[in-house]
Amino acid sequence: MNANDVLESYITDVAVRLPRKQRDDVAFELRALLTEELQARALADGRDADAAMATELLHSFGHPEVVAARYRPPLTIIDPADARGFLRATVIGLALIWCAGLLTHLWQPLQTGRDVPQALGQWWVHTVVGSLWWPGLLVVGYGGAAWVRRRWPDTSKWKPRAEDRIQGGRAAMVLGIVGVLSGVFVLLEPTWVLDVCFGGRAAPAAYEALTYAEGFRQRQAPWLLVLLLINVPMWLAVIVSGRWSTGMRRLETGLSLLTCAVMAWTVLDGPVFRTEVSDRTVRFCLVLIIASVLLHYGIRMFRTVRPAPSLRGMQG
Amino acid sequence: MPLRYCAPHSTVFHMGQAESFSKLELELRRGVVVLATLSQLRAPRYGYELRQALADKGMPIEEGTLYPLLRRLETQGVLQSEWRIEDGPPRRYYALNADGRKLLKKLTDAWQGMNDAMEKLLEEGQ
Numbered sequence: 001m002n003a004n005d006v007l008e009s010y011i012t013d014v015a016v017r018l019p020r021k022q023r024d025d026v027a028f029e030l031r032a033l034l035t036e037e038l039q040a041r042a043l044a045d046g047r048d049a050d051a052a053m054a055t056e057l058l059h060s061f062g063h064p065e066v067v068a069a070r071y072r073p074p075l076t077i078i079d080p081a082d083a084r085g086f087l088r089a090t091v092i093g094l095a096l097i098w099c100a101g102l103l104t105h106l107w108q109p110l111q112t113g114r115d116v117p118q119a120l121g122q123w124w125v126h127t128v129v130g131s132l133w134w135p136g137l138l139v140v141g142y143g144g145a146a147w148v149r150r151r152w153p154d155t156s157k158w159k160p161r162a163e164d165r166i167q168g169g170r171a172a173m174v175l176g177i178v179g180v181l182s183g184v185f186v187l188l189e190p191t192w193v194l195d196v197c198f199g200g201r202a203a204p205a206a207y208e209a210l211t212y213a214e215g216f217r218q219r220q221a222p223w224l225l226v227l228l229l230i231n232v233p234m235w236l237a238v239i240v241s242g243r244w245s246t247g248m249r250r251l252e253t254g255l256s257l258l259t260c261a262v263m264a265w266t267v268l269d270g271p272v273f274r275t276e277v278s279d280r281t282v283r284f285c286l287v288l289i290i291a292s293v294l295l296h297y298g299i300r301m302f303r304t305v306r307p308a309p310s311l312r313g314m315q316g
Numbered sequence: 317m318p319l320r321y322c323a324p325h326s327t328v329f330h331m332g333q334a335e336s337f338s339k340l341e342l343e344l345r346r347g348v349v350v351l352a353t354l355s356q357l358r359a360p361r362y363g364y365e366l367r368q369a370l371a372d373k374g375m376p377i378e379e380g381t382l383y384p385l386l387r388r389l390e391t392q393g394v395l396q397s398e399w400r401i402e403d404g405p406p407r408r409y410y411a412l413n414a415d416g417r418k419l420l421k422k423l424t425d426a427w428q429g430m431n432d433a434m435e436k437l438l439e440e441g442q
Contacts, residue, residue, distance in 0.1 A: 028406075029363070032405050032408075033362075036364045060378070061379055066380070070380070071388065
């Protein structure tokens with residue numbers, strides 16, 4: 001290749017990445033400019049331009065993709081301000097999906113001690129490759145949010161938020177109380193749900209499926225009932241005062257963690273229902289509830305800010 | 317005794333490194349590239365000639381930055397351009413249009429305001 005061939009190859013690589021209507025014109029201009037730059041360089045070096053000199057010039061000019069991008073207005077899909085949040089959500093999400101998939105695929109083979117490599121292969125194909133939907137979904141979500149912010153800037157204006165506000169307002173708290181009372185209703189006697197829904201005409205097997213095991217009824221159920229009921233006066237007090245005081249927040253946190261502890265005890269202690277399917281389902285739900293509550297408090301703790309000077313950079 | 321804060325030594329060390337300086341200098345230069353380019357296009361010029369003019373006046377701009385910038389400014393409606401054949405191959409000449417001249421005036425005023433402020437700020441430190 002001579003110097004001219006190198007230039008032509010570069011110009012084609014830049015131009016092909018430009019919109020069709022300006023492609024040829026830019027290529028023509030770029031050829032004239034690069035030729036002139038190369039001639040000037042050859043004159044300065046006191047020798048004829050060759051392929052090496054042309055390549056050196058083009059390396060300093062920039063990669064064709066980068067140069068082509070400079071010809072157009074910058075395009076940002078995910079705002080720089082969102083980049084770290086996007087990365088964190090991607091990594092955490094993928095880690096959770098991969099771990100859950102690993103457990104699902106390896107649980108059986110590890111117990112039998114067979115087919116572990118095959119299970120790992122299935123995990124790779126079905127879970128790891130399949131999990132790419134997650135970053136794709138995040139790109140769409142973050143990209144959509146960035147577009148909305150640019151299109152309607154007023155919607156994303158920062159607004160002050162009181163730390164003691166009631167999330168969702170009083171209506172949400174009232175709904176919460178209704179939910180707690182429904183939970184109490186179910187906890188007292190789950191077969192009442194069948195009576196309410198089917199007027200007492202549900203199949204006997206349904207009644208059998210929703211009958212508590214005696215151990216749960218005597219040990220954990222009373223504790224869960226009391227802990228659930230304590231929520232009602234606490235939330236009523238919050239509704240009346242219109243805000244969460246520090247004391248109420250602490251009470252709520254303590255109550256939630258205590259409830260989680262009793263739920264964990266329930267999961268580990270023995271059957272909740274007499275039939276195996278109901279028991280397995282309710283225990284799975286309890287584990288999900290415990291995980292989501294702990295995640296909620298973990299995130300809250302992680303996001304806590306207590307302004308204080310860093311001892312590392314301080315001189316007394 | 318009042319609290320006094322000082323930057324950690326590692327920060328000072330890193331900021332002093334040539335790479336960090338280059339990045340900060342590049343950021344400074346980025347801010348003035350458009351103004352410098354517009355200032356030299358009161359009369360029509362083609363890309364290479366413009367780059368030489370800027371370099372001669374102490375503002376070298378990489379060719380890979382300057383040439384695409386001319387097209388972007390034209391797309392934004394502040395430059396006009398045309399192909400001309402004078403003594404040599406065909407060249408595309410760029411010049412300010414009416415909107416470009418208004419923009420240059422505004423940017424010049426803004427730059428001079430900032431420059432005055434910076435001079436005062438930097439004099440205080442000497």
